[in-house]
Amino acid sequence: xxxxxxxVTGTVRQLDSVDSVERAASTPDQPQPYVELGLKDxxxxxxxxxxxxxxxxAELAMYSVMWSEHCSYKSSKVHLRYFGETxxxxxxxxxxxxxxxxxxxxxxxxxxxxxxxVESHNHPSYVEPYQGAATGVGGIVRDIMAMGARPIAVAxxxxxxxxxxxxTARVLPGVVAGVxxxxxxxxxxxxxxxxxxxAGYAGNPLVNAMCVGSMxxxxxxxAFASGTGNKIILFGxxxxxxxxxxxxxxxxxxxxxxxxxxxxxxxxxVGDPFTEKVLIECCLELFHAGLxxxxxxxxxxxxxxxxxxxxxxxxxxxxxxxxxxxLRAEGMTAAEILSSESQERMCAVVRPEDVDAFMAVCAxxxxxxxxxxxxxxxxxxxxxxxGETVVDVPPRTVAHDGPVYERPVGRGAGQDALQADVxxxxxxxxxxxxxxxxxxxxxxxxxxxxxxxxxxxxxxxxRGNTASAQPADTGVVRIDEExxxxxxxxTDCNARFTALDPYAGAxxxxxxxxxxxxxxxxxxxxxxxxxxxxxxxxPHVMWQFxxxxxxxxxxxxxxxxxxxxxNVSFYNQTGDRAILPTPVIGVLGVIxxxxxxxxxxxxxxxxxxxxxxxTRDELDGSEWAHVVHDHLGGLPPAVDLxxxxxLAELLAAASAEGExxxxxxxxxxxxxxxxxxxxLVGGNGAEVALPAGLDPFVAMFSESAGRVLVTVAAADVDAxxxxxxxxxxxxxxxxxxxxxxxxxxxxxxxxxxxxxxxWEGTLPRLFGV
Amino acid sequence: MRIGVITFPGTLxxxxxxxxxxxxxxxxxxxxxxxxxxxxxxxxVVPGGFSYGDYLRAGAIASQAPIMRExxxxxxxxxxxxxxxxxxxxxxxAGLLPGALVRNAGLHFICRDQTLRVESASTVxxxxxxxxxxxxxxxxxxxxxxxxxxxxxxxxxxxxRVVFRYVGGAPNGATADIAGxxxxxxxxxGLMPHPEHAIDPLTGPTTDGLGLFTSVLGAVAAA
Numbered sequence: 006x007x008x009x010x011x012x013v014t015g016t017v018r019q020l021d022s023v024d025s026v027e028r029a030a031s032t033p034d035q036p037q038p039y040v041e042l043g044l045k046d047x048x049x050x051x052x053x054x055x056x057x058x059x060x061x062x063a064e065l066a067m068y069s070v071m072w073s074e075h076c077s078y079k080s081s082k083v084h085l086r087y088f089g090e091t092x093x094x095x096x097x098x099x100x101x102x103x104x105x106x107x108x109x110x111x112x113x114x115x116x117x118x119x120x121x122x123v124e125s126h127n128h129p130s131y132v133e134p135y136q137g138a139a140t141g142v143g144g145i146v147r148d149i150m151a152m153g154a155r156p157i158a159v160a161x162x163x164x165x166x167x168x169x170x171x172x173t174a175r176v177l178p179g180v181v182a183g184v185x186x187x188x189x190x191x192x193x194x195x196x197x198x199x200x201x202x203x204a205g206y207a208g209n210p211l212v213n214a215m216c217v218g219s220m221x222x223x224x225x226x227x228a229f230a231s232g233t234g235n236k237i238i239l240f241g242x243x244x245x246x247x248x249x250x251x252x253x254x255x256x257x258x259x260x261x262x263x264x265x266x267x268x269x270x271x272x273x274x275v276g277d278p279f280t281e282k283v284l285i286e287c288c289l290e291l292f293h294a295g296l297x298x299x300x301x302x303x304x305x306x307x308x309x310x311x312x313x314x315x316x317x318x319x320x321x322x323x324x325x326x327x328x329x330x331x332l333r334a335e336g337m338t339a340a341e342i343l344s345s346e347s348q349e350r351m352c353a354v355v356r357p358e359d360v361d362a363f364m365a366v367c368a369x370x371x372x373x374x375x376x377x378x379x380x381x382x383x384x385x386x387x388x389x390x391x392g393e394t395v396v397d398v399p400p401r402t403v404a405h406d407g408p409v410y411e412r413p414v415g416r417g418a419g420q421d422a423l424q425a426d427v428x429x430x431x432x433x434x435x436x437x438x439x440x441x442x443x444x445x446x447x448x449x450x451x452x453x454x455x456x457x458x459x460x461x462x463x464x465x466x467x468r469g470n471t472a473s474a475q476p477a478d479t480g481v482v483r484i485d486e487e488x489x490x491x492x493x494x495x496t497d498c499n500a501r502f503t504a505l506d507p508y509a510g511a512x513x514x515x516x517x518x519x520x521x522x523x524x525x526x527x528x529x530x531x532x533x534x535x536x537x538x539x540x541x542x543x544p545h546v547m548w549q550f551x552x553x554x555x556x557x558x559x560x561x562x563x564x565x566x567x568x569x570x571x572n573v574s575f576y577n578q579t580g581d582r583a584i585l586p587t588p589v590i591g592v593l594g595v596i597x598x599x600x601x602x603x604x605x606x607x608x609x610x611x612x613x614x615x616x617x618x619x620t621r622d623e624l625d626g627s628e629w630a631h632v633v634h635d636h637l638g639g640l641p642p643a644v645d646l647x648x649x650x651x652l653a654e655l656l657a658a659a660s661a662e663g664e665x666x667x668x669x670x671x672x673x674x675x676x677x678x679x680x681x682x683x684x685l686v687g688g689n690g691a692e693v694a695l696p697a698g699l700d701p702f703v704a705m706f707s708e709s710a711g712r713v714l715v716t717v718a719a720a721d722v723d724a725x726x727x728x729x730x731x732x733x734x735x736x737x738x739x740x741x742x743x744x745x746x747x748x749x750x751x752x753x754x755x756x757x758x759x760x761x762x763x764w765e766g767t768l769p770r771l772f773g774v
Numbered sequence: 775m776r777i778g779v780i781t782f783p784g785t786l787x788x789x790x791x792x793x794x795x796x797x798x799x800x801x802x803x804x805x806x807x808x809x810x811x812x813x814x815x816x817x818x819v820v821p822g823g824f825s826y827g828d829y830l831r832a833g834a835i836a837s838q839a840p841i842m843r844e845x846x847x848x849x850x851x852x853x854x855x856x857x858x859x860x861x862x863x864x865x866x867x868a869g870l871l872p873g874a875l876v877r878n879a880g881l882h883f884i885c886r887d888q889t890l891r892v893e894s895a896s897t898v899x900x901x902x903x904x905x906x907x908x909x910x911x912x913x914x915x916x917x918x919x920x921x922x923x924x925x926x927x928x929x930x931x932x933x934x935r936v937v938f939r940y941v942g943g944a945p946n947g948a949t950a951d952i953a954g955x956x957x958x959x960x961x962x963x964g965l966m967p968h969p970e971h972a973i974d975p976l977t978g979p980t981t982d983g984l985g986l987f988t989s990v991l992g993a994v995a996a997a
Binding site: 189282370460471599 | 789790884885977
């Protein structure tokens with residue numbers, strides 16, 4: 006592992022003399038490398054102002070990581086407030102913890118609560134795909150543990166450059182192996198996720214990781230340190246030199262190595278899933294024994310973050326002694342110990358009388374645990390090293406009172422031209438043979454083809470509670486074996502739509518995730534997000550961001566489900582070129598009995614195939630325009646959240662009555678792709694007549710929102726259509742399941758084998774068997 | 775009847791194995807890696823996962839755990855033992871079953887529903903099946919390729935100790951498509967696929983896996 010002195014000039018790294026508070030006070034003019042650590046002149050001046058002296062090296066390290074974009078949300082804060090402003094009391098009713106906690110928590114019934122969150126690990130995964138993706142999983146799992154929950158499932162929304170680009174061949178296999186290697190070793194089923202290819206992500210892959218956890222309502226734990234005399238216990242892995250500067254260097258600036266004229270460290274952390282698995286079991290035993298007052302995971306910014314956040318959320322001060330922190334390397338400086346992002350560590354606040362019992366549980370699991378400090382009177386966070394005080398700060402100034410920027414927001418000059426460049430002018434297939442060829446071409450295209458090459462590397466079975474997983478639209482997991490109560494979760498984003506109109510695009514992503522949850526028979530209950538954007542210093546990116554936040558918040562208000570948390574990842578760009586604006590939206594739903602979840606696709610023969618929702622001529626930004634014409638322009642499909650709500654309510658009611666034999670959401674690739682997948686995933690063919698009154702091409706490839714395919718028993722179809730009618734959901738029977746493959750009107754039949762060859766062959770061909 | 779399920783640090787499928795035992799009608803008894811106590815169980819399941827992180831070699835450290843000393847000794851006296859996935863690797867490392875499990879031929883972790891042929895219904899764990907019967911259970915492993923030297927393979931085949939074979943070719947490149955093998959007395963069985971994940975159509979592809987657990991119940995009851 007390379008050395009911190011590569012990053013910071015020699016003035017900071019002085020092994021022989023500790024840069025104590027006392028020394029800092031007496032050497033006010035000592036130059037400090039705050040610029041290299043990512044701080045602006047005014048930010049550094051503010052730190053001096055807060056402290057009334059220059060910061061010590063250790064303090065400078067703490068402020069610089071905690072005030073980075075990644076930790077402080079300094080560019081996004083003013084926009085994110087809108088989520089709070091649009092959340093009504095009614096939406097808040099079932100939220101036990103919301104934005105600002107490690108993860109949002111919602112009550113789901115029968116005394117259960119569920120917590121879920123998505124985080125990005127984009128830049129580390131580009132630098133070192135396996136470890137970047139692996140530690141992304143590890144980090145989000147610890148966030149969930151820090152709420153007092155047992156992690157029960159993971160899912161990973163992934164986005165890469167073009168499928169056939171050499172860099173995708175470098176990044177994708179490592180990312181997938183990292184997600185699998187870490188998640189599989191933790192014993193967490195991987196139940197969903199996405200794999201998307203687009204030139205917009207070349208050089209900036211997006212590796213987002215989601216985790217869901219469950220707990221009894223009374224077991225909720227929050228991160229705070231209170232009660233003078235309570236002990237601070239660091240437990241889990243030792244602290245090493247890995248990941249130092251990861252947050253401030255990797256996550257806050259583009260990795261243009263020469264930007265500052267000096268080399269920066271590609272210091273991606275290294276994960277050890279075994280240690281994390283043991284840590285999970287150890288934490289759960291500690292929670293159940295009632296030995297934890299407050300808990301915080303160590304992720305970005307390591308101990309700097311954990312100590313300052315715990316202390317500022319509590320009612321007193323805190324003292325921490327770095328000399329007792331178990332280390333992996335000799336001679337680590339205070340700044341290094343505080344900044345290290347070594348994985349698999351947690352920090353707990355424990356009553357003095359419980360320390361022995363706490364240590365006994367840790368010993369049972371062979372987990373290293375050390376009392377590193379205690380809660381003190383007063384309001385200072387004091388940290389000592391080698392017998393001297395190296396940090397003496399008001400913790401809130403580190404954790405919460407970071408800079409807040411009102412970045413310039415401006416709709417870019419190119420947006421009008423982009424929206425004017427509609428897909429109408431693109432040549433469309435017309436004859437049956439052209440349409441048939443286009444169905445196969447689309448099914449084989451990288452964004453629509455089978456994800457089995459990826460998902461077969463993930464364990465979806467472990468713990469025996471997975472009622473639905475990929476290739477289904479939604480992951481469904483049982484949380485209570487007695488009652489069958491469970492949750493459904495889906496993450497979605499069509500970033501092409503968001504590029505065309507970020508407000509509508511974010512709402513379409515929300516609508517799709519919401520619909521996917523409903524398609525499984527669950528009732529949508531809460532929303533999380535991972536907002537991946539380019540540089541906040543670009544006014545157009547900030548416009549995209551602010552529009553997406555508003556679209557999402559307004560959409561949630563209209564649907565009546567709260568945003569319980571989220572994550573922002575900026576600086577996803579290479580040079581001047583930002584990624585497609587990608588607000589990944591996760592929706593969590595509740596299902597009272599997973600046994601009645603609706604399975605995906607055509608699950609039996611002789612069922613009626615019903616198309617729900619209205620189809621319009623909406624091809625702008627579609628996958629068809631992308632695959633066939635490499636075109637992106639125009640306006641995304643219309644959003645009608647009231648219609649989405651009616652559709653979701655219909656699905657919930659019909660599923661509760663046991664009317665639905667199978668279902669499948671219509672999204673990328675339209676009806677044609679949904680039919681192909683319903684046949685292949687469900688294992689039954691179908692005879693289909695296209696919806697009446699529509700051009701066949703539009704009927705097959707339009708991506709109008711708010712549509713779902715369902716199958717119902719032939720005997721139930723009239724009752725179901727009547728139910729849809731009274732629910733105000735357009736419904737049309739378009740066919741019957743059974744037989745081999747797909748027979749669509751006058752098109753030459755598509756055999757299941759032909760469809761399978763097209764759909765399943767692509768990723769193995771690109772990435773090896 | 776009491777079926778013990780061992781938990782090592784890094785074990786993942788212990789809850790599933792215990793559930794399968796209960797579903798079959800047995801009491802599931804938790805056994806801890808650091809103990810020297812089998813708690814009077816009538817059979818033992820060594821479940822899947824990554825015991826001790828599978829560092830050094832899959833199953834190598836677990837095979838030396840205190841509880842495994844007891845399992846080895848009891849197995850020599852005829853205690854029925856089932857090793858699933860990592861458990862199979864552990865039983866091979868402990869010398870209770872011949873051969874070894876190495877990295878999959880394609881180098882990837884593989885998770886899929888796998889058809890197996892029951893090649894022997896004369897072990898205590900497969901007595902409820904018929905020889906030649908095909909079952910579908912999940913396979914999920916990165917180091918599942920069974921290998922053994924020619925003499926061992928000849929002995930296994932000759933004595934009818936290949937218990938399960940992959941149908942349609944071994945996805946992991948296992949020698950002779952071997953998915954599971956038995957000890958000479960048919961009381962110790964190891965297999966890479968996961969029967970404990972196929973006990974309920976809600977959460978698994980079939981209920982075929984339950985047959986291993988009901989088989990041992992029948993065998994112990996008859997004894």
